[in-house]
Every structure is written in C-alpha cells, then in structure tokens.
Amino acid sequence: MAIVDDAPQVDTAEEAAFRDRVRRFLEANAQRRKSKRDGDEDDLPAVDPESEQLIAQSKAYQKALTDAGLAFLTWPKRYGGAELTKRHQEIFNEEASDYELPNSVFQIGHGMCAPTILEFGTDEQRDTFLPTLMSGEKIWCQLYSEPGAGSDVASLQTRAVRDGDEWIVSGQKVWTSGAHYSEWGILIARTNVDAPKHKGITMFIVDMRTPGMEIKPLKQITKASNFNEVFFTDARVPHANVLGTVDDGWRLSVALLMNERVAIGASGGGPRGGGVNALVRSARRNGSIGDPVVRQGLADVYTLERLMGFTGQRIRAAQKAGRAPGPEGSLGKLLGAIIARRQSDLGMAIAGASSQAWSAEDHQGDRWALAVLNAPASAIAGGTNEIQKNIIGERILGLPKEPQVDREQPFKELKVGTQRA
Ligand SMILES: Cc1cc2nc3c(=O)[nH]c(=O)nc-3n(C[C@H](O)[C@H](O)[C@H](O)COP(=O)(O)OP(=O)(O)OC[C@H]3O[C@@H](n4cnc5c(N)ncnc54)[C@H](O)[C@@H]3O)c2cc1C
Structure with missing residues (x-):
C-alpha cells in the first residue's frame, strides 16, 4: 500500500464556482474553527456532545445542507443526493475542514446505515428510508452489541422468530449509541439456531418506538449518557424491514463495520x-x-x-x-x-x-x-484495539488466522452468552 499523492488539484471554472457556493453556505450555516494560534482554550478535547440543543442544531444544519443541494454530493438525486463527482466532495471537505460541523449525531446513520441500505436495500426500502435519513430528519442507531456478544458479535442471542408478515424479536442489546434520541435503528438478530453462528443472523430495520422495546440510558464515568441498554420483549418488526435476505445478515454486518472503521480511520x-x-x-x-x-x-x-x-x-x-x-x-x-x-x-x-x-x-x-x-x-x-491488531496481523501482515473451532457447529450447540450455563 503506497501513500498516494494527495497534492491539491487546480479547480476548473465550474469547480471554482462550486467551491465559492460551498464557502458561502458554510459561512452562513456553520461556525468557523478557532485558529490554532489564537491562544483560545476552546479546542481542548470536548466530551459529551449530544445534548438536546446539539440535536436540534444538527437537524437544522443537515436540512439546510440538503435544501442547498450540498448533502451526499456523490449520491443519487432520487434519495436526496446531488449526483456530483468525487472531486466536488473533495472540494467540500477541503472547505469544511475550517468549520465545526454539527453532525456527530449523524455519524452512525450517515456513515454506516445509509451506505448499507443503499447497497443491500430493496428499491422500496431505499425510497422509504433514505430521504429522511440523508436529510437528517430522522436519526439512526446501530443495534449490534449484546452483554455476551461484543468483539465476537456473531455470538449474539437476540432472537427473531417469523410470524406471518412479521418477526417477533426478544433479547437485549447494549452500548447502543444514541438509541434514546434515534427514530430508527439497524438491528441484527438470530433467526436460525440450527445454522452455524455466522449463517443464522438477519439484519432488520427497526422503528425505535416499537411497542415491546425499552431503552435505558447508561451513565458513564464522564457523567454523560451517550449509549443505552435496549430490551426487546416480543417486539414486532415487519418482514418488509428485513435488509438483504433472511439468515444472510452477517455479510451485511461486516460491510457496515468496515464502513465504521474507515469512517473513524x-x-x-x-x-x-x-x-x-x-x-x-x-x-x-x-x-x-x-x-x-x-x-x-x-x-x-x-x-x-x-x-x-x-x-x-x-x-x-x-x-x-x-x-x-x-x-x-x-x-x-x-x-x-x-x-x-x-x-x-x-x-x-x-x-x-x-x-x-x-x-x-x-x-x-x-x-x-x-x-x-x-x-x-x-x-x-x-x-477494540486488540481486535484491530488481529485484523492488521491477519490481513495486512499475513499472519496466521486465529483458530475458529466454532465456525461450522450449529449455533444452539455453542457455549456462548447465557448458553454457557
Ligand atoms: C463509546 C462506545 C460506543 C459504542 N456504540 C455502539 C453502538 O452504537 N452499537 C453497538 O452495537 N455497539 C456499540 N458499542 C459496543 C462496542 O462495539 C463493543 O463494546 C466492542 O465491540 C467490545 O465488545 P465488549 O464490550 O463486549 O468486550 P469483549 O468483546 O467482551 O472484550 C473484552 C476484552 O477482551 C478482548 N478480546 C476479545 N476478543 C479478543 C480476541 N479475539 N483477541 C484478543 N483480544 C480479545 C477485547 O479487546 C477486550 O479487551 C460501543 C462501545 C463504546 C465504548
């Protein structure tokens, strides 16, 4: 992997006009970062950014961005994108690096859920969910981790059982960032206990206000409550909200996690x-x-x-x-x-x-x-850092893979989570 030259490119006339449009938008709608030399203390590390005020401010910013035709620059217009080029996105990023953009509450929705729906959703799901996700009207969260399934999230035990046109979901998620202010979430649940653990998982889109769902914020040592426990007790999710195909959710989950690491990295x-x-x-x-x-x-x-x-x-x-x-x-x-x-x-x-x-x-x-x-x-x-080191060891350095003795065994025979008892 060679470091590719990131040298600034000269704008064409059209790109220069676009840059100007971006500048005017940012000047009117976002706050300029404090200069690194001006001696201000405000650029010390910030914590607990997700107050109600910030959520309202973030929604207003994203709406203005969408109305100005500057949101999701390379995405299809059909869902609220601008169908412009990667060069336009680069220009936007260059200009935006001087501003504080109030968009942290959209990190999961825009960075992970939207690309997953675009790639794996049906036309109907894309038309239903993408426009309000992209415009910031609805905030999304990610319901993966469980008390007994974090690094090894494929050991998850939250069950979804088919009942006609619906699925009945029972179980518990934990560390769900933003669940308390999200309208929608992407959930992974076990739909086939007879299949090996990676092969019996399905991905669902869930309305966070579904009866049978209880969201309990967790208090952190920083005094903030950014994430939650989410309990499902016979919560009903329409079959139309299955993303991809039944029992194939692991493949989609891996794609979503890759987007997450890349977005952070x-x-x-x-x-x-x-x-x-x-x-x-x-x-x-x-x-x-x-x-x-x-x-x-x-x-x-x-x-x-x-x-x-x-x-x-x-x-x-x-x-x-x-x-x-x-x-x-x-x-x-x-x-x-x-x-x-x-x-x-x-x-x-x-x-x-x-x-x-x-x-x-x-x-x-x-x-x-x-x-x-x-x-x-x-x-x-x-x-975790250890999991990133495992990935780097295996996929960059070519070291032998960790032994996975449970890969082919039916999930119901594994000693994971409460099945350990
Ligand atoms: C701020 C924050 C926000 C989060 N937001 C979300 C969210 O929105 N949605 C969501 O679903 N989850 C979320 N999580 C959960 C997060 O993904 C898990 O905490 C993480 O994957 C680790 O899982 P765990 O906590 O169960 O730890 P465990 O997996 O139990 O790990 C415990 C320890 O064992 C080590 N370990 C485990 N397996 C291996 C291995 N194979 N090799 C070497 N060491 C290993 C780990 O590195 C760790 O030190 C969030 C977590 C945090 C801290």
Missing part, C-alpha cells in the same frame, strides 16, 4: 479535539514547555498525529480510486485510540494538580481530566 487528524496544539498551549501557559519529559511526550503525540494523517490520506485515496473499505481502516482506528490515550495522559500530566481539583473558571484541569475518562471509549467503540 479516515478522519485523519487525530481524535476529536485540538491535538498537539492544545497540549503545547497548556505547557506554555504553566511553564512546563521546557521540561524534557513533556517535550518528549509532545514529540510523540505530534508524530502519531502525522502518521494518522498519512493513514487518513491513504484511506481517502483508496476511496477516491473506487476501492472497497479495507484493513487500513483498522490501522487508522487503532492510531486514533492510541493518540486519544497519549494526548489525554500528557494533558493531565501537564495540568498537574489542577487536573485533580480545579476552580470553576479553570477549563484546563477539568477538560483534561474528562479527556482521560473519555479516552478508553475510543479503544473499545467500533472494535
């Missing part, structure tokens, strides 16, 4: 937050910038951020060349998690005692303390 600029610049400013402010250990830590974070930037470039170049998401997404995701940990640990070390006890007006200590509490999430969400 391609972001390319390190974890959310100000990166090394925020650390440098904190160190300058309290005089620790001369400390050789601090300087070593800063060099370390800077180097990792550059590496992540190059990995992001490589992923974007592969996408530009029309290649399907590959294992480089795992590399980007792993780097992002390592940076989040190193950056927050160093930030806390620089802040010193003020990261343990701070005054109300001090936004140095509390932000770094929260960043430390938030950092483990990026090493788990979207597949």
